[in-house]
Amino acid sequence: MAKHSIIPKAITEYDLRLLRIFRTVVENGGFSASEAELGVTRSTISVHMSNLESRMKLKLCSRGRGGFALTEDGQAVYHACIELFDSLNDFSLLVNGLGKELSGELILLCADQLDSTMQQKLAQVIQYLHIKEPQLHLILDGEAIHNIERALLQDKAHVGLLPSYQQIEGLSYQTIFSEPIYLCCSSNHPYFKLNDEEITPEMLAQSPSIHPGIDIDSEGREQLKKLNLSAKAYKFDTRKTLILSGCYIGYLPQSYIQAELESEQMRIIHSDSASYQFNLSMVFKKSPRETSKVELLKAAFEEVFHLKPTGNSR
Incomplete structure (x- = not known):
């Protein structure tokens, strides 16, 4: 005989509350780890979970010495929860978008x-x-x-x-916004005190340098091909940190290092040839x-x- 959930077809606010608690418990990996986020004790969470299982007539999870784990039914209910709350959020966004005054x-x-x-x-x-x-x-x-x-x-x-x-x-x-991005080094780097004429393409090809971590445009890729890419930094601040160490050369916009240029902590190398355009969209x-x-x-x-x-x- 097929078993039927006692949750009514019209889901109540109490059902939604229990399902939100269930989702939080799953995403935190257990009752204890969910206490801070839910603002209730582990014993209270346990009562709510028992109530949910009773209302659904399903065993959703096991908890004990072996730790917290979802049952097969629990996995199915969790994924249904994600879809349910995403749908509710979509509905809320739709309704908010219909009004003349923006909200949220x-x-x-x-x-x-x-x-x-x-x-x-x-x-x-x-x-x-x-x-x-x-x-x-x-x-x-x-x-x-x-x-x-x-x-x-x-x-x-x-x-x-x-x-x-x-x-x-x-x-x-x-x-x-668009600006040139230049190859640079710090005052701790061997190239800092050399003239551009003394820094040959062969030297640049051997010196450890930084890859920006993304597939930049064709102009930038051509510049990077000339270097010994041995580090990676996705953001300007982390890239600047690597350059300031004196261990690497790398590309940064002049506006981002203007203070270091003025205080002679950094310098630009071959500004006329070792540069490419940076566009922010x-x-x-x-x-x-x-x-x-x-x-x-x-x-x-x-x-x-x-x-x-x-x-x-x-």
Whole structure:
């Protein structure tokens, strides 16, 4: 005889609460590890889990000396939970997007730490956003490039600031800033006190250097082919740290190392030949779920960076 869950077809708020607790327990790997996030004791969590199992008439997990583990049914319910709460979130975003007044979060992610110039520019963007839609909860954070691309495609972020190095299907790119990027070394490096004429291509090909960690454009790739790539750093700040060690040479924008150049902690090598163009792009999903929020961000960047509009802006 088939067994039936006693959870009613119309899922109650209590059911959702138990399922949220269940998801938290699974994602934290057990009851004890979930106490801090849930704000309740292990014994209380155990009661909630027992109630959920009773309501569903399913054994969802085993807990004991062997540790926490999901049953086969528990795995199925966990994956169903993910789909359920994603659907609820999608519904919430849809409803919020229908209103004339925007609400909720506005998420902007950056792939690199911001130099002083970019900080000032983004401060103006934020000021624009605050004047236009002060009720929005703004999130400005840094992330790895691939994480930003994934977040944009999954509608978990609205706009990303990325180096222009590839075009991902489903995303749109607009260059907001461009500057040369130069090969440089620190005052601790043997090349620091040499004239450019003394630093030969053969010497550069032998000296340990830094790969930027991403598949940069063709101009940059040609420059990297000339070097002995023996370290990797995805972000400007970590790359600068490697260069300041005196163990490596590497490429950085002049604006990012201007203070070190002026204090003679770093120098540029062969500025006329060992350089390529760095482009920073505003990136957004071509068909975002929250179109109004993306349009608001685009309008802010177009205003501050004097860009040509890419489409209808709020």
